[in-house]
Amino acid sequence: xxxxxxxCVGFEGFYQVSNFGNVRSVERMVMNRVGNGLxxxxxxxxxxxxxxxxxxxxSFCADGVKSNQTVHRLxxxxxxxxxxxxxxxxxxxxxxxxxxxxxxxxxTVSENGLHAYRxxxxxxxxxxxxxxxxxxxxxxxxx
Numbered sequence: 001x002x003x004x005x006x007x008c009v010g011f012e013g014f015y016q017v018s019n020f021g022n023v024r025s026v027e028r029m030v031m032n033r034v035g036n037g038l039x040x041x042x043x044x045x046x047x048x049x050x051x052x053x054x055x056x057x058x059s060f061c062a063d064g065v066k067s068n069q070t071v072h073r074l075x076x077x078x079x080x081x082x083x084x085x086x087x088x089x090x091x092x093x094x095x096x097x098x099x100x101x102x103x104x105x106x107x108t109v110s111e112n113g114l115h116a117y118r119x120x121x122x123x124x125x126x127x128x129x130x131x132x133x134x135x136x137x138x139x140x141x142x143x
Contacts, residue, residue: 008069009077014062015046017074021099023048023058054096072099082106094120 003022008015017023027043048056048071056071076082076089079101086106093103094116107115116122 006078019101
């Protein structure tokens with residue numbers, strides 16, 4: 001499969017993302033550090049870091065504004081249509097660091113939770129059971 005690059009939505013002319021999950025800056029003219037002229041900023045592949053939640057992130061700086069972006073959302077926004085405006089991105093194989101376009105899909109919160117339960121075996125947290133256990137423990141210590 002050939003690597004295809006598209007502009008990152010919201011960062012057109014600054015950054016591009018590939019169908020393999022790579023992110024690069026676009027060659028462009030930027031102000032030099034002193035602020036009295038322009039220099040050419042070459043295109044380069046961006047270093048990705050793991051977030052605390054286990055997703056790859058990259059740091060962007062566009063028009064002097066810095067932001068961190070998750071790579072899986074950049075790939076999904078660029079390559080996968082979202083006509084139903086679903087809010088979350090699901091990794092089909094459950095591997096958070098696998099950001100190939102073939103492994104991603106737009107889902108609802110409910111669909112994401114069901115996928116985690118049915119496919120990945122993640123147990124849902126049931127607050128009712130926790131509260132009953134806390135209540136039973138309280139009753140045992142306070143007759």
